[in-house]
Amino acid sequence: MTAPRILVVDDEADLRELLEITLIKMGLDVDSADCLAAARSRLAQTEYGLVLTDMRLPDGLGIELVREVSALHKNTPIAVITAYGSTDNAVSALKAGAFDYLSxxxxxxxxxxMVQSALRIRKTDSQAAGAPMPAPGSASPLVGQSGVMQDLRAQIIRLARSMAPVAITGESGSGKELAARDIHAHSARADKPFIAVNCGAIPEALMEAEFFGYRKGAFTGANDDREGFFQAANGGTLMLDEVADLPLPMQVKLLRAIQERRVRKVGATTEEPVDVRLISATHQNLAECVENGKFRQDLYYRLNVIELRLPPLRERLDDIGLLSDAILARLSGSGTPTVLSPAALEALRGYSFPGNVRELENVLERAMAFANDGVIEVADLALRRTASPPPEAAQAAGRSAAIPSAPAAHASPAPAEAAESVRSAEPAARSSGPVSLVEQLDKVERGIILGALESARFDLPQAAEMLGLSHRQMQYRMQRLSISQPKQ
Incomplete structure (x- = not known):
């Protein structure tokens, strides 16, 4: 079997020789070029398993070669060598189509x-070229045949070939983790670990230890050495979910780990190399977080090299039928599948789904419990309204000691509504003698939060978004007000 051939493009003879010796020791064949013209000549004559080019060459910039190889030699990965600290050059090269970079x-x-990753991609592409084309969407967990979903799956297949960090954006419940897993599954790293981390659920004091691991004795309770998320994902993909919730001190440490591709365990004196593909996800607008000083601009540019937007369910209502069939088949297990009546399907297609696919799953799971003879009717769906009830209804609910109605699904509760809730509590306060203003305000806040949680079916991220709170703020308020989630 012929060894893969690598093309090294660099005008520094010493570095070129070092690269050649290293690659030959890996059992690879190597060609070299000292300028763009020589590299183009080589590419016209030979098919390479990887091109490795410097960014600054005597007759031009390496990014020109990146664009040419990406356009004319689509099955050939190309990586760039950048000067130390040249973050902008590395990001520009990745956006232009570079597979990866070295500093x-x-x-x-x-x-x-990096070379091993590139050659795995080459091997995966060769195998895919001889395999029959799968049916549209058959190999993807992202169900749907609408135009936006077909475009999304095509983007994912293209992104899977690169090492460039991907930032997935989309509303809560739209399937960001499924998209990240699909990118991993289509990549050359598919046989390596996929680790998903919810950044908003880790206490700030434990973040460094959780991400990078720790040595025995590093702190009280560290009885053994422990690997962190980066080490667990080594060779594979690390997904940072709700990355906007990372505190600023941790953002600095994460940026260094991304730039250096090395991590240091808590309590260790040396760093260790890690090889991970980073995918981040958030329902927040990261650009706005940068403007507001809540997220570092340099980390934003590192993570947001390629952006992948997931459409909300209301933009692809034609997929409701396929999604519902898939969800009901999964929920039914090996039993007889539950089905939707035509009227129930039309009702779902007419609903806006503020909670997206996650809400659809909750609706169908509940409806299955009420369905007769395995057929879900409109009444079984119990679709909630997406608008706030009139003030009279809210006041009546307050008088009967019921949980206050939830705020609108697409907006945070208005100050006027909160003020009305306070006023509605005033007569009761006066009739029962002196009361604490703090207690009354807590009671109003508790009612609003319970209403949002009930409206979101106790989906914390969705309820927090409805109220304009971060996940951490929501958890703090629930703890302060002694609000707990119902046991599943």
């Missing part, structure tokens, strides 16, 4: 890892 001085262990 000078080149670390040979990182070079070997």
């Amino acid at each position: 000078k001085p080149v670390a040979l262990d990182q070079l070997r890892l």
